[in-house]
Amino acid sequence: MGAGGIGAIVCGILCVVCIFVAVERYQANAASIEAMNQLGGGLFGSLNGGGEVRAGIPAATKYAIFFAILSGGGAIVFLATGSKRPAPTGPSRSDD
Numbered sequence: 001m002g003a004g005g006i007g008a009i010v011c012g013i014l015c016v017v018c019i020f021v022a023v024e025r026y027q028a029n030a031a032s033i034e035a036m037n038q039l040g041g042g043l044f045g046s047l048n049g050g051g052e053v054r055a056g057i058p059a060a061t062k063y064a065i066f067f068a069i070l071s072g073g074g075a076i077v078f079l080a081t082g083s084k085r086p087a088p089t090g091p092s093r094s095d096d
Helices: 003-038 042-047 059-082
Strands: none
Touching: 003 059
């Protein structure tokens, strides 16, 4: 396995970790919004006009998705260029 294969594996692992972080951050945000909605009116109800608070996409999720796409693209590039490289050869010797 050459450098392209190792780079593809590293980028693939980074992509999976970023996707995990994105999902985890989104779920944590949704859980905290749900907890605020379960508290009922109170302070949160008067601040937003009495309606429920809706979950948005946290900045950490957006960045994690961006880096997942970037590292996934890197893995594809490593795989594509790794197979096109010629096999390494040893130093050439000239028998003159």
